[in-house]
Every structure is written in C-alpha cells, then in structure tokens.
Amino acid sequence: MKRTVVISLGILIALGAATISQTGPSEPGRAAAQDVEKFHRDALIWDCHNDLAYRVLYEGLDIGNRLPGGQVDIPRLREGGVDVQVVALFIQNYLYPDKSARQAFQLLEAMTRNIEKNAASVELARTGADIERIVASGKIAMPLAIEGGHAIEDRLDLLRTFHDRGVSSMTITHNISHGWADASAGKPRWNGLNDLGRKVIAEMNALGMVIDVSHVSDKTFFDVIETTKDPIIFSHSGCRAINPHRRNVSDDMLRALARNGGVIGIVFELTFLSQKYAKAAQELRAISRPILQKVPVIEDMDLRIAVEHISQGQDWPLEDKPTIEDLLDHIDHAVKIAGVDHVGLGADMYPRTPSPEGIRDAQDYMNITRGLKRRGYSHEDVKKIMGGNFLRIWKQVAR
Ligand SMILES: [Zn+2]
Numbered sequence: 001m002k003r004t005v006v007i008s009l010g011i012l013i014a015l016g017a018a019t020i021s022q023t024g025p026s027e028p029g030r031a032a033a034q035d036v037e038k039f040h041r042d043a044l045i046w047d048c049h050n051d052l053a054y055r056v057l058y059e060g061l062d063i064g065n066r067l068p069g070g071q072v073d074i075p076r077l078r079e080g081g082v083d084v085q086v087v088a089l090f091i092q093n094y095l096y097p098d099k100s101a102r103q104a105f106q107l108l109e110a111m112t113r114n115i116e117k118n119a120a121s122v123e124l125a126r127t128g129a130d131i132e133r134i135v136a137s138g139k140i141a142m143p144l145a146i147e148g149g150h151a152i153e154d155r156l157d158l159l160r161t162f163h164d165r166g167v168s169s170m171t172i173t174h175n176i177s178h179g180w181a182d183a184s185a186g187k188p189r190w191n192g193l194n195d196l197g198r199k200v201i202a203e204m205n206a207l208g209m210v211i212d213v214s215h216v217s218d219k220t221f222f223d224v225i226e227t228t229k230d231p232i233i234f235s236h237s238g239c240r241a242i243n244p245h246r247r248n249v250s251d252d253m254l255r256a257l258a259r260n261g262g263v264i265g266i267v268f269e270l271t272f273l274s275q276k277y278a279k280a281a282q283e284l285r286a287i288s289r290p291i292l293q294k295v296p297v298i299e300d301m302d303l304r305i306a307v308e309h310i311s312q313g314q315d316w317p318l319e320d321k322p323t324i325e326d327l328l329d330h331i332d333h334a335v336k337i338a339g340v341d342h343v344g345l346g347a348d349m350y351p352r353t354p355s356p357e358g359i360r361d362a363q364d365y366m367n368i369t370r371g372l373k374r375r376g377y378s379h380e381d382v383k384k385i386m387g388g389n390f391l392r393i394w395k396q397v398a399r
Contacts (some may be wrong), residue, residue, distance in 0.1 A: 050349060084143070096178055128337060135147050177190070181200075206227060225256050265345050268347045
C-alpha cells in the first residue's frame with residue numbers, strides 16, 4: 001500500500017514537473033506562489049541594510065527607476081513585496097577624522113531629496129509608528145542609518161544633529177577603530193569602547209537611536225551590551241559557527257544579543273556566508289590586484305571593462321558559489337542559538353556584488369519566504385524573521 005502511494009506520488013510529481021515545463025506552474029505550484037505573494041502583501045517585509053544612498057549621490061540615480069545593474073530600487077522592492085528598506089549612509093574610513101561628517105551630510109541630503117522626489121511611493125521613516133503608518137498607506141518606508149561611528153568625528157553634537165535630520169540608527173564602526181570604539185578590522189585602539197564611546201551609547205539611548213554593532217570588534221560588542229539600556233542590532237552579519245569570518249557573530253554573542261532583546265539581520269554577502277567561497281575570492285583578489293593597479297593605464301577598452309568587472313566581483317569564475325540554502329543555514333543557526341524572536345534580514349545587496357544563487361535582486365525575497373516555509377517554519381515565525389522582529393526594535397527604541 002505504502003509502496004503504491006510512493007509510486008503514485010512519484011508519478012504525480014513527474015506529471016507536475018512536465019506541466020511546469022510545458023505550460024507554467026501546475027495548480028498546486030500556482031497556489032503556493034499565490035500563497036507567498038499574499039504573504040508578502042500582508043506581512044511586513046524588512047531589509048535592514050543597503051547602500052542605495054551611494055548610487056544616488058555619486059551616480060545621480062533616481063530610486064524611482066529600475067537602476068541599471070542594480071538590485072534594489074522602488075520597482076524591485078515593490079516586486080519583492082519589501083515594505084521597509086533601511087538605507088545606510090556609508091562613510092569612507094579614510095575621511096576620518098575631519099572630513100567624514102561632510103560626506104555623511106552629503107549622502108543624507110541626496111537621499112532625503114530623492115525620497116521626497118518619490119513621495120508617491122516612498123517615505124523617510126524615523127520611528128516604528130512612522131513605519132506602520134507609511135506601510136499601511138501602501139508606501140515603502142525608508143529609515144536612514146549612518147554606517148560608521150567615525151561620521152560624528154568624536155562629537156556628540158554631530159550625533160544629535162544627524163538624529164534631528166532623520167537618521168534613526170548608527171553602526172558603531174565600519175572597518176576602522178576610531179576615536180571611541182574598536183572595529184573588527186584593523187588594529188584595536190581602546191580594547192572595546194572608551195569613556196567617550198560609553199557616552200555615545202548613553203546619548204543614543206537618550207535620543208532613541210538604534211545601536212548597530214555589525215563591524216565592531218567582539219570586545220566593543222560586549223562593552224556596548226553592558227552599557228546600553230535598549231536592545232541593539234546587527235544590521236548585516238552572519239554566523240561564525242558556519243563561517244569563522246571576523247564580520248560574523250559567535251554563538252556567545254548571539255546568546256548575549258538574545259538576552260539584550262536585540263536582532264541580527266542575516267547578510268547575503270557571499271564571503272560571509274561561505275568560508276570556501278571567501279578563500280577562493282581571496283585567492284582571485286591576490287591574482288587580480290596587480291592587474292587592477294594598472295587599470296588606469298590600460299588603453300584597450302574591452303580589457304579595461306573586463307578587469308573593472310572582475311574588480312567589482314561580478315561573474316567571478318568561482319566554483320561553489322553560495323546559494324539561498326547557505327543563507328537559510330545561517331538563519332537556521334541564528335534561530336537555534338538566539339531564538340526566532342532575534343533574527344531578521346540585512347541583505348547588503350550592493351550593485352554589481354553577486355548575491356547567493358536563487359536571489360537576483362529585491363524581487364526574490366519571496367524565495368527566502370518559500371525557503372523558510374519549506375524548512376518548516378510556522379507562518380508566525382516567518383513573519384518575525386521577514387520583518388516583525390526589526391519592527392519590534394524600531395517601535396521599542398526609535399524616537
Ligand atoms: Zn557594512
């Protein structure tokens with residue numbers, strides 16, 4: 001009896017597959033697709049990290065258009081049913097100590113204007129209440145986040161000014177240790193946070209700014225956890241138990257994050273997802289670096305474009321490119337250690353950087369929902385991971 005059922009099921013699947021290849025999705029397939037589309041229409045979908053502002057300022061692009069070579073813009077967010085896109089204002093590390101605030105203001109200005117230009121479909125959001133109101137009106141909510149505490153040039157008044165101008169979150173460091181906190185990259189200066197760093201954390205608590213600890217050193221993370229009164233976030237990181245990368249988070253940190261009530265946004269960055277891929281990418285970079293240094297003097301246009309292409313990481317001829325299943329593995333692990341109330345998404349899809357197989361751009365967020373459902377997550381748990389958890393943080397913290 002059992003055997004017959006299995007065989008019949010096999011035939012059904014085969015028939016279903018044949019139907020798909022000839023005439024599109026089968027009935028159950030179509031129902032499942034509609035199910036996920038409905039889920040994305042109803043549930044709040046949130047991505048906690050993207051560098052769109054850079055393209056807006058330096059390439060003069062308009063987020064209302066489908067951006068060339070891009071992965072995130074209003075049309076694509078709509079197609080993916082993404083309701084909240086946190087936009088990072090990434091500040092170059094070499095501009096510290098006295099030119100970083102200038103770049104932050106330029107990015108803030110450009111992004112704010114572009115959001116206003118697209119007021120029919122998107123709105124700047126500061127608080128959780130803003131986000132709920134904007135999303136309920138059918139628009140996309142865009143909270144702004146400074147990426148790199150060096151942006152405030154060691155000044156609390158600048159922190160307050162950025163908050164006044166609509167910035168609701170700040171990553172404590174990028175890849176340098178600055179005047180008050182150590183990063184995970186480069187040399188430590190303070191063994192975590194110094195006194196000014198503790199004042200910055202207290203001021204962010206007082207202002208109602210979301211503290212983001214992606215990029216910080218482990219010691220800085222534990223100092224922040226000890227100092228903050230509010231829950232904190234990793235906007236875009238992965239799990240160190242899967243890939244021991246310095247940008248990823250150890251199980252001890254995940255447990256501390258859960259005790260703090262915080263959330264980790266799992267990043268899509270391939271070298272954070274897979275150790276094997278990171279090693280291959282590093283080897284390729286070592287080969288390409290001497291060539292890339294000659295780029296400005298390469299006169300053969302085709303060769304130059306090809307070399308620039310490689311430098312931007314697209315179509316790297318690397319085997320074992322991580323897939324959406326690797327991304328789901330990081331989500332599973334974070335859920336296992338920290339709990340389902342403490343995990344979200346922080347894609348960091350930047351133009352021309354490759355995403356895991358199965359995610360081309362923002363429209364493919366639905367594939368993550370499908371993957372989570374396939375792995376047995378309940379409806380309520382998928383809602384939390386896809387956006388509910390980050391909404392909780394903004395409602396609790398951002399003012
Ligand atoms: Zn980053």
